[in-house]
Amino acid sequence: MESQPRADKLIRLLCFILLFSVMNVTMFNIALPDISRAFGLLPSEAGWVITGYSIIYAVGSLTYGKLADRYPLRRLLTIGLLLFAAGSLLGFLSPNYATVLAARFVQSAGASSIPALVMIVPVRMYAPEGRGRVLGILASAIAFASGVGPIVGGFVSGWLDWRYLFLISIGTLAALPFLRKWLPDEEPRSGKFDLLGALLLGGSVTLFMLGITQWSGWLALTGALLLALFVLRIVRTADPFVQPAVFRSGGFRSGLFSSFLVYAVSFTVTFVTPMLLNAANGLGTSAIGLLMFPAAMSAAVFGRYGGKLADRRGSLFIIVAALILLAAGQLALSLFSGGAAGYVAACLVFGNVGAAFYQAGMTKLVASTLPAGQTGVGMGILTLGNFLSCAIAGAVVSKLVDGAASGSASPAFGVFGHAGAAAVFGNVYFALAALCLLNLAFVWAAFGRRRKAARRAASPGAETQRA
Incomplete structure (x- = not known):
């Protein structure tokens, strides 16, 4: 393990590059109408700016995770940041849509190194009893970046031009000299790349x-x-490419499935809530972004405390608390769908804080289940599963709320008495709450019994280390 001051400086630097990586996923959503107008594209054609980026991001996260089991993190992050900056510069100078797409693909090939490799650093540089705090800090950075991305996208596109969104990400190069200085000097490990x-x-x-x-x-x-x-x-x-031994761990499989469900819930909330606020409350893009920002800030502020709780009380404790918060948030959103926009904004806080808690707790728990030498690819598989979850959730939910978002939905019965568009969205939130509760039961069955069995197997005087 590295010295504490050096490791802590590195974590702050990793939060800095995470900010750019995550923002780059969300801030281009706001710019799609401008890109469509600039090149005379249909919305479905302009959507490849997001779709293509997401596909490469998902595959790249797993690939970098696999490579991290063999090559030094310093080398991989250097390559990733250089690609990220090169794609950003190409996008800013792009004369046509084909170049814009190429720039986004290069960006994604570099940016995908960041989430996969950043989550490996705490596992390699911190003892198990201190990882939760660090993972909580990283989860807070991700939550903040997710919330601020659309706001930055709207501001830059509105006041300057959508091309300047590319230019923002070149800022990651400022971190490169410090990353190369503070990351440990690792030797490449033997093995072939499949x-x-x-x-x-x-x-x-x-x-x-x-x-x-x-x-x-x-x-x-x-x-x-x-x-x-x-x-x-x-x-x-x-x-x-992936050792089958990774999947032989019941804890890893259970964590992968539970995380898949949580990311589906979290993505669905961020996907449908702007539609609800537009269809039921008549709000525009800027107002919606401002209303959703406090929830992201709450997750950023409280997320680090979730990591500390995971260290003190164990990963299972914080995961259970996170799922309860997520379920409560979805129930509240279902209840207040169609109500005052301020109520909706307040309800979002529960779910966002729960998601940040969950990420810190489950990342720590999953890392503890992985075989030696398979941490990188295991964390890459976790990231890949989360992306697949978002893709599936987006495709399914978009069909469910298409009519409500366009204003053509016929009145429907809502679980809390809503009608019309509010009923459609309220029912979606209610279904998400039920999914959170089912996930809670699954997590307790998968990990709670295992923890009790471990405690019974431990000798009376032995100390049991939390996951």
């Missing part, structure tokens, strides 16, 4: 995400076929 396995998995994820977002059964089926070939590859190859 290129065929990487291509099979990358192709599977790409086709599956395209199949979901485009509602194409053939693409999704082809993705499933490539996934089957990938499974055959990893069980028959001596040094596969």
Whole structure:
């Protein structure tokens, strides 16, 4: 483990680059109408600025995670930040839409290194009893960046030009000299890189995400076929892209499934709440961004306390608390759908804080279940699963609320007596609350019994280290 002052300075620097990486995912959403007008595109065509970026981001996160089990983090982050800056400069200077897309793809190839590798640093540089605090700080940075991204996107696009959104991300280069100085000097580890396995998995994820977002059964089926070939590859190859041993841990599989559900809930809230505020409250983009910002700030402020609680009380405690907060937030949103916008903004705080708590607790718990030498790829798989969750949730929920968002929905019965658009959104939030409660029961069944069994197996005088 590195010295505490050096490690803490590094964590603050990682929060800085996380800010740019996460903002870059969300702030371009606001600019899509401007990009459409600039190049005479249909909304579906301009949407590839987001879709293409997300696909490469998901596959890249897993690839960098795998590479981190073999190559030094310093080298991988250097490559990632240079690619991120190169794509940003290309986008700012882009003369046509094809160059814009190419710039976004290069950006994503670099930016995807950041979430995968940043979450590995606490595992390698901090003892288990101190990781929760650090993961809580990182979760707070992600929550803040998610909330401020749309606001920054709207401000820059409105006052300058959407191309300046690219220029913002070049700021990550300022962190590069310090990263190279403060990251530990690691030696490359032996082993081969399974290129065929990487291509099979990358192709599977790409086709599956395209199949979901485009509602194409053939693409999704082809993705499933490539996934089957990938499974055959990893069980028959001596040094596969992903070791099957990663999935033999029941704790890892359970954490992966629970995290998948939580990210589906969190993404759905950020996806449908602006539609609700527009359809039921008549608010514009700027007003919606300002109303959602306090919830993001709350998550940023309280997220670090969730990490400290995970260190003191254990990961399971904070995960349970997070799921209770998430369920309460969705129930409150269901109750106040169609009500005053201020009530909706207040309800969002519960869910956002719960999501930040959950990320710190579950990341720490999942890391503790991974075999030695598989931390990088395991965390990459976790990130990939979260992206797939968001893609699936977005595709499904967009169909459910299409009519309500456009104002063409016929009056529907709401669980709390709402009608029309408020009923549609209220029912979605209610379903999300039920999903959180089911997830809570699953987590307790998967991890609660295991913790009790570990305590019973421990000798009376032995100390039991929390996950």
